[in-house]
Amino acid sequence: MTVVAQTGAAGFLARYEGLKDHLPGARKPWLNALRADAAAHFAARGFPTRRVEQWKYTDLAPVAQASFAEPLTMVDGAIALPAANAPNRAVFVDGRFRADLSTLDGLAFRATGLAQHLGDAESHLGSLAKPEAEPLAALNTMLFEDGLLVDLPDGVDGGLLELVSVAVDPGRPFAFHPRHLVRLGEGARLTLIETATGGGACLHNPVFEIDVAERASLTHGRMLQEGSGAFHLSTIYARIAAEGTYDNFTVAAGPRLTRNEIHAALVGPRAACHMNGAQMAGEGQHVDTTTSLDHAAPDCASRQTYKTVLAGRSRGVFQGRIHVHRVAQKTDGYQMNQALLLSEEAEIDSKPQLEIYADDVKCSHGATVGALDPDSLFYLRARGIPEAQARTMLVEAFLHEAVDTVTDETLRGALTRALDAWWSRQAAAA
Amino acid sequence: MLKIEGLTAEIDGKEILKGIDLEVPTGQVHAIMGPNGSGKSTLSYVLSGRDGYEVTGGSATLNGLDILAMEPEERAAAGLFLAFQYPVELPGVGNATFLRTALNAVRKGRGENELDAMQFLKLARERMKALSMSDEMLKRGVNVGFSGGEKKRNEILQMALLQPSMAILDETDSGLDIDALKIVADGVNAMRGPGFSALVITHYQRLLDYIVPDRVHVLIGGRIVKSGGPELAQELEAQGYGAVQAAA
Numbered sequence: 001m002t003v004v005a006q007t008g009a010a011g012f013l014a015r016y017e018g019l020k021d022h023l024p025g026a027r028k029p030w031l032n033a034l035r036a037d038a039a040a041h042f043a044a045r046g047f048p049t050r051r052v053e054q055w056k057y058t059d060l061a062p063v064a065q066a067s068f069a070e071p072l073t074m075v076d077g078a079i080a081l082p083a084a085n086a087p088n089r090a091v092f093v094d095g096r097f098r099a100d101l102s103t104l105d106g107l108a109f110r111a112t113g114l115a116q117h118l119g120d121a122e123s124h125l126g127s128l129a130k131p132e133a134e135p136l137a138a139l140n141t142m143l144f145e146d147g148l149l150v151d152l153p154d155g156v157d158g159g160l161l162e163l164v165s166v167a168v169d170p171g172r173p174f175a176f177h178p179r180h181l182v183r184l185g186e187g188a189r190l191t192l193i194e195t196a197t198g199g200g201a202c203l204h205n206p207v208f209e210i211d212v213a214e215r216a217s218l219t220h221g222r223m224l225q226e227g228s229g230a231f232h233l234s235t236i237y238a239r240i241a242a243e244g245t246y247d248n249f250t251v252a253a254g255p256r257l258t259r260n261e262i263h264a265a266l267v268g269p270r271a272a273c274h275m276n277g278a279q280m281a282g283e284g285q286h287v288d289t290t291t292s293l294d295h296a297a298p299d300c301a302s303r304q305t306y307k308t309v310l311a312g313r314s315r316g317v318f319q320g321r322i323h324v325h326r327v328a329q330k331t332d333g334y335q336m337n338q339a340l341l342l343s344e345e346a347e348i349d350s351k352p353q354l355e356i357y358a359d360d361v362k363c364s365h366g367a368t369v370g371a372l373d374p375d376s377l378f379y380l381r382a383r384g385i386p387e388a389q390a391r392t393m394l395v396e397a398f399l400h401e402a403v404d405t406v407t408d409e410t411l412r413g414a415l416t417r418a419l420d421a422w423w424s425r426q427a428a429a430a
Numbered sequence: 431m432l433k434i435e436g437l438t439a440e441i442d443g444k445e446i447l448k449g450i451d452l453e454v455p456t457g458q459v460h461a462i463m464g465p466n467g468s469g470k471s472t473l474s475y476v477l478s479g480r481d482g483y484e485v486t487g488g489s490a491t492l493n494g495l496d497i498l499a500m501e502p503e504e505r506a507a508a509g510l511f512l513a514f515q516y517p518v519e520l521p522g523v524g525n526a527t528f529l530r531t532a533l534n535a536v537r538k539g540r541g542e543n544e545l546d547a548m549q550f551l552k553l554a555r556e557r558m559k560a561l562s563m564s565d566e567m568l569k570r571g572v573n574v575g576f577s578g579g580e581k582k583r584n585e586i587l588q589m590a591l592l593q594p595s596m597a598i599l600d601e602t603d604s605g606l607d608i609d610a611l612k613i614v615a616d617g618v619n620a621m622r623g624p625g626f627s628a629l630v631i632t633h634y635q636r637l638l639d640y641i642v643p644d645r646v647h648v649l650i651g652g653r654i655v656k657s658g659g660p661e662l663a664q665e666l667e668a669q670g671y672g673a674v675q676a677a678a
Binding site: 373374376378380381382383384385389390393394396397398400401404 | 480481503511512517520522523527528532592
């Protein structure tokens with residue numbers, strides 16, 4: 001048999017056709033229907049092009065034109081895991097849950113691999129993701145093999161949980177599409193610390209479906225740090241019920257192309273959502289944060305603060321949409337994005353988008369773009385601090401503001417180290 | 431000793447300093463007075479190495495070293511200190527981190543050992559006490575949320591920590607009430623001694639009641655038009671710059 005490597009969307013569709021009877025959950029009609037529906041959407045639309053409004057500033061052509069293999073079925077040998085931030089962690093290698101590398105004993109809630117527990121996921125899987133609207137979610141739904149399943153019963157304080165994703169470089173481009181399901185029952189609490197690392201030309205295309213029940217609180221810290229050959233395209237869907245909170249802090253630094261897309265919906269009164277992050281890019285890299293926030297209930301609050309630092313020939317994108325529905329009176333929405341350009345060749349595209357249909361709301365947004373302030377730099381140097389060190393102090397100060405509001409010290413420490421590590425690499429390369 | 435000879439400098443092609451000759455011997459405090467736009471701040475920036483000022487002629491040496499050829503941080507290590515007229519705010523840079531980094535950079539430049547966090551804190555608290563500053567100001571961002579007086583005291587604290595041999599105080603009195611002015615002046619006077627010189631740039635005579643200079647120079651139109659003893663400051667206060675300018 002001759003295998004013709006197909007590229008882009010056709011390649012993924014061919015893989016789905018070939019694998020669909022063998023994918024996890026292939027004997028479950030509801031899941032087959034979900035996958036078939038997603039495949040139809042993906043077949044119809046393929047990878048989004050820049051003609052699509054939401055992808056105007058981020059070109060997926062390098063992904064669409066590449067040919068990605070499946071990850072190896074079994075990765076042998078030692079896996080280099082990032083340093084642990086918490087005692088409990090779920091480890092995924094090339095998108096597959098590795099119980100042997102994970103430490104999840106003695107938890108007061110369930111945290112495990114999705115592939116083995118698909119029977120319990122019917123009500124959750126696909127309840128928030130929109131394959132009809134987001135082609136990457138369609139691709140994920142069509143081909144996901146595994147993911148993290150977290151289910152906190154009412155009132156449980158889950159403490160810290162780590163989600164570690166490691167991509168092992170097989171020496172050729174490969175793709176994986178984990179589906180992560182996180183559900184917090186009423187009044188439950190969890191801090192989820194996610195780290196994505198690994199090398200090679202991988203396409204990591206995770207989709208999260210996050211369901212936060214009434215009075216529950218999820219803090220989700222993310223460190224997207226794959227190597228410079230990687231494509232990281234993640235889509236998060238979060239639904240936050242009355243008085244619930246979803247806080248997302250993302251540090252995106254490393255991959256060739258990163259898209260951090262978040263869709264959050266505040267669906268009950270007095271729910272809150274904070275989305276903060278720092279995204280950095282150096283020579284030849286592209287980072288994109290795209291958020292979409294639905295205020296669909298009254299008295300909800302949302303805060304977004306994003307920082308972008310660009311060096312070399314790089315590009316950054318921030319798109320932030322806030323949709324305040326007619327019922328969402330007394331909405332308090334705030335969005336700020338600030339970019340620091342360290343080179344003449346760097347470019348930032350910033351697009352806030354407020355759609356307000358209620359009449360009694362407080363919504364504001366702002367954007368700033370600039371270089372390092374020469375007066376600040378001179379002040380530090382006049383105090384004897386060498387220029388390179390002065391630049392480091394100012395860049396780190398700019399970035400650290402993005403994580404200032406993280407109350408959990410473990411998470412703040414991890415995020416800060418990720419920020420500083422990026423700058424150290426960048427400063428060393430310059 | 432600071433020695434300036436025939437110094438000329440311009441900004442965007444416009445000549446601001448038109449030939450400054452000035453010597454501040456070691457151990458002395460000199461004042462430079464002058465009206466707005468006379469070149470006072472330009473002189474302080476040229477000496478400390480700010481970008482955007484082009485030296486077109488002349489020289490400036492500190493203890494025999496050609497400071498104009500140095501980077502700003504090298505000038506600081508060589509013993510030069512500029513107390514800014516408008517200290518910048520640095521959100522996200524902790525004041526304690528900033529002060530310790532600056533102190534250790536300068537110590538390193540001078541071939542001295544660096545201080546660890548404990549040694550630094552002990553020293554900083556001691557110096558802050560003398561300036562009536564609360565420890566809490568170490569925890570804030572550099573100058574962030576500081577009042578005008580607190581910013582100026584923070585400048586003097588930096589001077590007290592870095593122990594320069596030559597300090598330039600650029601309108602340090604602006605924005606200070608009388609109590610803050612006394613604290614700042616005490617801070618400067620405490621530094622006075624055989625190893626310390628200062629150039630006090632001011633618009634008004636008031637500061638010079640508290641920091642009594644050895645010499646006063648009048649800068650008008652980019653030149654020093656008159657020099658004299660401390661009594662010259664009172665003369666200027668009584669008669670204004672116009673009289674000096676007319677006589678010059």
